Amino acid sequence: MVMVNQAEEKIVCPVSGTFPHGPCTYAEILEHLDLGIIVLDTNNEEVIFHNMAFETMLEGSDEPIDYNSISTLFLQDMGKGNVSDAFGKAQALHYKNKLLGYTAYFMSHGFIVILIRDITESARLESIAEAVNAMENITYIFSGIRHELGNPINSIKMTLSVLKKNLGRYSRNTVHQYVDRTLAEITRVEYLLKSLKSFSMFENPSIQNIDLSEFMDLFQALVGKDLEKNGITIEVILSLNAQWVRADPRALQQVMLNLIANAADSLEGREDPTITITTQKKNNFIWLCVEDNGVGIPADDQKNLFKPFYTTKSNGTGLGLAIAKKMLAKMNSRIGIESREEVGTKVTISIPEGRRKDA
Template sequence: MAHSENHLENSLYASIMETIDLGIVILDVKTRELIFKNKFAVEIFQQTQNLLDYRNLLSLLLTDYGSKPEKEIFGKNYTLRFKNRLLGYTPYMIADNFIWIIIRDITERSRLESIAEAVNSMDNISFVFSGIRHELGNPINSIKMTLSVLKRNLSEYSPETVEKYVDRAMTEISRVEFLLRALKSFSIFEKPEIQDVQIDDFLTRFIALVRNDLHQSGIEISKIVGLNVTNISADPRLLHQVLLNLITNASDALEDQKNKKITIRVIKQEDLVAMIVEDNGCGMSKEAQANLFKPFYTTKTRGTGLGLMITLKMVTLMKGNMEINSIKDKGTSVTILIPEGTRNA
């Protein structure tokens, strides 16, 4: 009876592994053999059957096996471009003898994310350029006036006065350069360039970029930075886009509200820095919060339902995390947890 039950159980497991839409391969590290491959794994590598052996699979999927500690290899998520597919896979070491590799075809998911990222960026372009038009106008006019005055009086001014006017023009040029660098925020496909970011200065510049557009919607934006926080470890382009996405969401939530306010607070939490974007908008129900990170779920008439997924993806690229708390008819608080910078006191 026990033997019959074990046979039934084994048959059930085998049936599940054969019909599941995940590729499963099992390698025996002692005998150096491929001891199992399910139907989906064979399908993935169908045109290259010679890959389905122990040595070739290790070479293709686990290039660091044997040269790095196992804890740095197993349980991690990897991606691989294989022919016309994008594969995601995770290896596990089971009982010190067997390597299980779970393989997923993420080609379509990646394509949808790429489309959504492009759409999300395009949705924000008008918001960004409204601020850029306003912000570029001020420094350019200041540079023009400075150089005009300097040109008319160049023969009369002392070297010290000339230097003063040149320094003023250089300061305004620096403002223009920052705005131009901000445009790189749309290049969200690039590899993150993690660096120390002086957070108070970053937020001052960011708020200057969006304040005019928010003001036209009757929204007041402010920042509060804790005294014990100076730097965070982040990619300024990604951080700019993350904040822009969150500010856009907050602005939408404030559409029918009175006394519209958005506050960005920065506080230290152990070895992390919390950036909290708060609004006093319409808030969300518990049901809406439960579905926030589900693909294509949206409460907006023109939303893609992928904006927050993209934002979370960018935060995780900076080794951070994101939490959302909201109360219906009270407002929403989004907390971005980012590693602390190396130059913090």
Template sequence: MPLHPCRENHICPIGKGACPGVCIFADIFEDINLGIMVFDLEHEKIAFFNPAVEKLLTPQLDIEDYPSLKEQLFKDLEADIPVTAPVSSSFQFYDKVLGYSVYPISANRFLWVFIQDITEKIRLESIADAVNTMDNLGYVFSGIRHEIGNPINSAKMALSVLKDNFATFSNDTVLEFVDRSLDELKRVEFLLKSLRNINMYETPDLSHINLSHFLDNFISLAWSDFSDKGICINTDFHLKAKWAFVDPRPLQQVLLNIFTNAADALENREPKTIELCTRLNHGFIWIHITDSGCGIAEKELNNLFKPFFTLKPQGTGLGLVICRKMLARMNCTIEITSEENIGTTVSISIPEGCSDTLLG
């Protein structure tokens, strides 16, 4: 394969000082299956592309057509061009799905773009997701059948006994059986309400919020109830962990669930404390909620986010499942660490936001 002569007007992203007088890009990348191209943002031209790019994009696209190529590649990119950090994305290109990564170089004057056909990878992932979904649905339906079936069977049994002995039972005994049946039906009602909450905030309304003010307001609302239970809430908000990009409505639901779990874990414990702190780390604000409760056994930690798994006698096992789903839709995460008889820490990561001043 012949080397490509270096042209005088050729813009070389590696710098003329490193160039031996021929275009080493074409020689090195000639037989690589990965598509590689270099965007020259200053002169609005394609400084380099290898044969793999031609194979992927032609004849539908003219690689020399800089505006069209830039529009096609970057129109769905969740970042402004020029990017200041590496980003990745994908797009549907006729009958193919192409994935690409963009790397800025030379003070953002050039963009390295690595592109490849990921159609088969997406197809295999879709099959895996479908299998995983069916497995999860089987697990969920099994849990629903168990959780609803038990109280219904108990109510049915109580009512059957009452029907067979109605003429001989005293009024107090009749009321006892009726109350027992109502309690079981309330259990079903509570479970159905919890299932309905799974679809809450399906489409979050993300905005830049003052997280410190939000948490202060949350604590002021919860303070009275927790104080009545003898629980002390301590806060430690980092000055730089102030602005977050999140929907405050589902975030409040998540915090209510976590604080309720903490309060349950603190029952019959002394001292009763919950520590709420925030920290900033690599573009994310971390909210840490630590209680001095009974803790969770190590063998149970991996089950906490499984539907219908619960450590509470009257729990549904859906609270943390719903929390994680709400957070995931806002690009947030949740982690739980715990030590039995010591306490539990729940850590939530939230994308950092901007102040009203910076947003203009």
């Protein structure tokens, strides 16, 4: 805010002064800005300046532009001194049918300057854009659910209709096959419903300090047998200075299960299938990497990985990574994937560093 022309020392009033090369005053410039400006003198409780733009913004108001009404409108939460954190921060208020964005500054000698913009239109456009965005996401998710539930239900319906028509003719064995097919489809629906449930689980994670070496021992015991059965070697290399993280252990376990399942799927039929888990400390985060030497992901597909229902598997829901990302975000953690086709995939999650429990 221009208050004092120190070089010339010609300014007498905070908002008026003479430029060295002409008659134009600061007040004249301020008058023509489309930014509402008002200056208050808190010592004498006076409005000492306001420009045209400010008057236009308050159009339709019966309130006088005086010290009390202006402070009630804009400074209510701030206190009058420069102690308040609210000074210098962008705020907004509804006034008549307008939305006004404003920032108040506490200047020297007890002056307060308030800069105001009419943000009604931009806020309206923003909220429309937001609504469209949310609707697009919901439509996308609904069409995914419709598709995921629709397929098995259609298949169940067809199988049962055929069975009903031919019940008298089919052998006991064939009837069994039809019933098994129906049960398999129902299992698929159940799997989908279970995955959808994890979307809302851990909404409020219980974040605690986790010892990664303890966590990985338990985790290896959980997945080791399955991996071994499929001929997959798992290597866990933990860095000594990256032992503690802050996370919800159950949510972290679920994320890791998803990543290991994906890695294991990508290793089917590969030579020397291996999953390597490593940790590393970077600033205040611990990077936990799960790397496989599987089929990899084509560059074009990599942008889709976190989209719900994106899957390349005949029995996948495509929810694994979407859920993992959401759970990690709830724990202030992030996930990233690097992959090269026919070379392998490396998933890195960065988790806030924790502290030894007894520290």
